[in-house]
Amino acid sequence: MATILVTAGPTREPIDPVRFLSNESSGRMGFAIAAAALAAGHEVILIAGPVHLPTPAGVRRIDVVTAREMLAALKQHFSACDALYMAAAVADWRPKRVLSGKWRAKDGGTQTTSLELVRNPDLLATVARAKLRGKARTVIGFALESGAGEARARAKLRRKNLDFVVLNGPAALNATRTSVIIHGADGTRVALMNRTKEAVARALVGLVARPVRAAVRSRRTKAERAAR
Amino acid sequence: MATILVTAGPTREPIDPVRFLSNESSGRMGFAIAAAALAAGHEVILIAGPVHLPTPAGVRRIDVVTAREMLAALKQHFSACDALYMAAAVADWRPKRVLSGKWRAKDGGTQTTSLELVRNPDLLATVARAKLRGKARTVIGFALESGAGEARARAKLRRKNLDFVVLNGPAALNATRTSVIIHGADGTRVALMNRTKEAVARALVGLVARPVRAAVRSRRTKAERAAR
Numbered sequence: 083m084a085t086i087l088v089t090a091g092p093t094r095e096p097i098d099p100v101r102f103l104s105n106e107s108s109g110r111m112g113f114a115i116a117a118a119a120l121a122a123g124h125e126v127i128l129i130a131g132p133v134h135l136p137t138p139a140g141v142r143r144i145d146v147v148t149a150r151e152m153l154a155a156l157k158q159h160f161s162a163c164d165a166l167y168m169a170a171a172v173a174d175w176r177p178k179r180v181l182s183g184k185w186r187a188k189d190g191g192t193q194t195t196s197l198e199l200v201r202n203p204d205l206l207a208t209v210a211r212a213k214l215r216g217k218a219r220t221v222i223g224f225a226l227e228s229g230a231g232e233a234r235a236r237a238k239l240r241r242k243n244l245d246f247v248v249l250n251g252p253a254a255l256n257a258t259r260t261s262v263i264i265h266g267a268d269g270t271r272v273a274l275m276n277r278t279k280e281a282v283a284r285a286l287v288g289l290v291a292r293p294v295r296a297a298v299r300s301r302r303t304k305a306e307r308a309a310r
Numbered sequence: 311m312a313t314i315l316v317t318a319g320p321t322r323e324p325i326d327p328v329r330f331l332s333n334e335s336s337g338r339m340g341f342a343i344a345a346a347a348l349a350a351g352h353e354v355i356l357i358a359g360p361v362h363l364p365t366p367a368g369v370r371r372i373d374v375v376t377a378r379e380m381l382a383a384l385k386q387h388f389s390a391c392d393a394l395y396m397a398a399a400v401a402d403w404r405p406k407r408v409l410s411g412k413w414r415a416k417d418g419g420t421q422t423t424s425l426e427l428v429r430n431p432d433l434l435a436t437v438a439r440a441k442l443r444g445k446a447r448t449v450i451g452f453a454l455e456s457g458a459g460e461a462r463a464r465a466k467l468r469r470k471n472l473d474f475v476v477l478n479g480p481a482a483l484n485a486t487r488t489s490v491i492i493h494g495a496d497g498t499r500v501a502l503m504n505r506t507k508e509a510v511a512r513a514l515v516g517l518v519a520r521p522v523r524a525a526v527r528s529r530r531t532k533a534e535r536a537a538r
Binding site: 097100101102103104105106107134171173175178192193194195196197198199200201226 | 362
């Protein structure tokens with residue numbers, strides 16, 4: 083049994099006590115991966131943004147709201163995991179200042195305004211750095227591309243030191259069926275067209291079965307060597 | 311039987327195909343009002359932003375996403391209604407331009423950016439103008455105030471030509487229990503503290519029972535006069 087860490091859903095970046103920036107992610111893909119990993123006999127930790135989904139029984143769920151909260155949870159649990167699925171749609175930007183009171187435009191007449199934004203930390207890049215230092219871990223990223231995104235997904239795979247990147251289009255965000263293309267760091271390319279998210283989740287969990295087992299075996303060997 | 315129009319939930323204002331501005335409204339207050347109005351024997355039309363709530367059986371539900379879509383639905387149905395409950399948390403602002411592709415910062419290095427916003431149409435003001443022209447209709451607005459908001463709520467009552475304004479704090483947005491203060495155009499003030507949203511909904515439907523019945527009677531009288 084390996085420990086599988088999954089992030090799911092959107093993050094919300096507050097503007098004031100009621101308003102926020104967010105995105106359309108339903109969390110279904112990440113929750114399906116968590117359920118599939120559990121069914122495959124793994125221990126599963128699910129870090130979830132604000133979604134309306136029930137926790138699969140047996141999964142340890144950690145609820146977060148913002149990208150920075152998700153990063154904190156990720157840092158806390160990444161070192162103990164054997165594989166990470168970054169299925170969350172993390173907000174790239176957050177408002178520069180969060181107002182403690184409700185945001186109001188100056189006077190009634192203003193018809194335009196602007197919201198200053200700062201870049202959120204790159205969760206995958208942070209994880210990739212930790213990965214270089216620590217034990218062997220499989221990291222699976224997701225890329226949401228509205229154009230022809232395969233080249234961009236491959237670039238993300240290399241840039242962020244991922245083992246796999248799962249490319250899907252915006253149509254996938256709130257749907258039950260989806261089409262994905264999985265690019266591996268070893269040059270493999272697998273297309274799964276018009277599948278349920280559950281079927282894609284099983285395929286994704288299957289992808290890391292070998293590396294995860296290998297990682298577990300290698301740890302055992304080390305532990306056995308240490309015990310000698 | 312009167313026709314009751316209810317708006318509920320947040321609106322979402324798209325930035326690009328996946329990102330948006332929104333707010334914390336769960337839609338529970340509006341859905342509770344719709345259910346209470348139905349239980350009181352009224353015909354109910356519910357205009358709902360993106361929420362995760364089941365439609366009360368017997369309610370006619372119209373789903374919308376943006377403030378402008380909500381306004382269009384409101385314009386279409388306001389003339390036929392006897393009372394309107396504006397329980398939706400309509401976004402005041404929307405991005406000036408909606409990108410057709412996924413929004414990307416120029417180059418990797420940019421750490422700050424800004425999002426240009428324009429003011430959304432004021433749905434209550436639009437309705438108030440229609441109200442001045444048409445038949446007698448009761449309009450109930452909602453004010454969400456993070457500070458001491460009673461003076462502001464009363465100002466909204468007058469400025470937007472409302473019959474009642476329901477003041478609640480941000481804590482109400484995603485909770486099952488709530489505290490509200492109802493200000494009437496006739497100077498009445500009713501405080502309902504720590505009630506379920508269902509109990510508040512019944513009280514709110516009760517508030518307009520008389521004006522609504524009076525309006526129906528007055529229409530009938532006109533119709534009877536016209537028939538003579």
